[in-house]
Amino acid sequence: MSRAWVFGDDLDTDQIVPGRYAPFMVGQDKFHLYAFCDARPGFAKEVRAGDILVGGENFGCGSSREYAVAALAKLGVGGIVAKSFARIFFRNCVNLGIPVVESDEASTLVHDADEVALDLVAGVLRSPAGDARLRPVAPFAREILDAGGVVAYLRAHGDFPKLA
Amino acid sequence: MAKTLAEKILSRVSGRDARAGDLVIAPVSRVMVHDSVIDAVIAGLRDLGRDRVWDTSRVAVFVDHAAPAPTPVVADSHRVLREWVRQQGIATFYDAGEGVCHQIMVEEGYCEAGTVIVGSDSHSNSYGAVGAFGAGMGATDIAVALALGRTWLRVPESIKVTFTGRPRKGVTIKDAIMRVVREIGTDGARYACVEFHGASALPQGDRITLAGMTTEMGAKAGIVVGTPEAPDWLFPDHGAAYANEVRIDLSALEPQIAVPPRVDQVVDVSEAVGQPIDVVFLGSCTNGRLVDMRQVAATLRGRRIAPEVRLEVVPASRRQFEDAMADGTLLALSAAGGVIGSSGCGPCLGRTGGVLAGSEVCLSTANRNYRGRMGSADASIYLGSPYVAAVAALTGVIDDPRPYLEATDEELDALIARRRAERPGRGAASVRSGDRSRELMLSAARSGVAMEIDD
Ligand code: SF4
DSSP states (O other), X not given: OEEEEEOOSSOBHHHHSOGGGOHXXXXXXXXGGGTTTTTSTTHHHHOOTTOEEEEOTTBTBSOOOHHXXXXXXXXXXXXXXXXXXXXXXXXXXXXXXXXXXXXXXXXXXXXXXXXXXXXXXXXXXXXXXXXXXXXXXXXXXXXHHHHTSHHHHHHHHSSOOOOO | OOOOHHHHHHHXXXXXXXXXXXXXEEEOSEEXXXXXXXXXHHHHHHHTTOOXXXXXXXEEEEOOTTOSOOSHHHHHHHHHHHHHHHHXXXXXXXXXXXXXXXXXXXXTTOOOTTSEXXXXXXXXXXXXXXTOEEEEOOHHHHHHHHHHSEXXXXXOOEEEEEEESOOOTTOOHHHHHHHHHXXXXXXXXXXXXXXXXXXXXXXXXXXXXXXXXGGGGTOSEEEETTOTTXXXXXXXXXXXXXXXXXXXXXGGOOOEEEOTTOTTOEEEGGGTTTOBOSEEEEEHHHHOSHHHHHHHHHHHTTOOOOXXXXXXXXXXXXXXXXXXXXXXXXXXXXXXXXXXXXXXXXXXXXXXXXXXXXXXXXXXXXXXXXXXXXXXXXXXXEEOOHHHHHHHHHHSBXXXXXXXXXXXXXXXXXXXHHHHHHSOOOSOOOOOTTHHHHHHHHHHHHHTOHHHHHO
16 A cells, blocks of 8 residues: 655645756755655655655646656655646656546545555545546556656657557 | 647648647657756666767757856756767757857747747747747657657647737736736646737747746647748638637736736736835846846836845846847946846746845746745745836835836836835845945045046
């Protein structure tokens, strides 16, 4: 089981990793330690591999900084379930292999620190209060996620997944 | 079937009949990369197993986000970037001090209308200023585009924004786009392309302001219809389907202010009057051009800025810098007490050139006011036009700039004095260097010992 970290609407990338802690300000080996340092002090210390972030509308808006996603990947975040995602953030997550899934129910059903399980096959996020239904992930993105990210996919296949 | 601009461009470049919602794989005409993400981009290329970019003549590289380097770590990253540029043989390279990537991409003619351009920066939407489909992407997407010369895109739905009328004096296109953000919200154009109608006659700089700020609504791209740069085929069809339509009558528009910490928390300036300001930032890809600096200088009319306020001016590119130098605008801003920084992003993103302390309040002409954007997470950032910035610098508070523009010299002094007197004491008044030495020279000249001092 993993723990849920619940956030509100319009969580921007400056809150995920503030610009002053960009990798090229603090070094490649440290920037992830500042994840949510203003918005959620203690997060980087307490988060465990496989934990799930749950959010509202427009998760990951703001700057295109991929290191916000890279920080979450480094910390082992197992997936993000939100009502909706900002588009660059969404792409970055797919590219770095973090499942990003839309759900209208998750943010009301799931409470912070709940034990949850992300089941992409069944299309639900399981939580103590019940299963939150997930919107299906597009096959193109699913293929990239299954490979572990776009770099792994391209290394294996040499080109993008075929379009329907 | 009738197509939007985005559908037309993406159909043409992908060779498919592309409709909103379709996925396409599109060749890119150019890839833009900047210093902020270069390490991750190089690492991405390496991880992809590619040594070389697909076409060195179609890659543009910039050192602008933290430039000149503020720390040894950044300096090292810039060194790595320069080595990579040289080793790849990329000629389109603009080093620290040349300016903000987007300004240069547009003004130096790197954005071809009707093509897809991806950039490692969220404001790559700016390329829609000349009719290109510009989209910002993360480092890995950029590495993939550099390796393949292609990217995947979901064809966006479009939102039609129509401007009518002409803005009154003291109201700018920045106010217009903030008004649009107020209508649409930071998330209202998510995955969408914002199509601007009624903006084709605007100067190129104003079009950059429009297209660039579509990022603040979550848009994938923002394109101005009918720009002088656009080829004949590049227009949206009559009857194209839009997800949403917004009309703004510019003649009825008031100066707008975005209240921290959200870009879409926008009010008419009358609702923010009297808000004390410590720092004014004039710059960025949104408002760092000659015309913006001129608007500020014209509003100041030779007055000094309020003694307890700092004014940071960062021209968007070397060309804008030199033009503002040549016509005396920069001298006027310096004489007023402004600090002129080298061209680049400057304080816009809080990495270099004057970051904000906790509890400081900034009036910025840039495009973002998130917590922590310009330094301390406890600082607050209001966004406004260059005219509002000028008045904030003059008085130390937010005020409607229009009366200042209309005032006679005596009225202007009275307005300034009244606002300054109302402002609560904050900070300390700086002495202006040069004042004392000039004073000394004058008194020496009067007493007849000028020659000695000159020696
Ligand atoms: S000036 Fe500001 S908004 Fe523009 S590219 Fe630089 S950091 Fe981004």
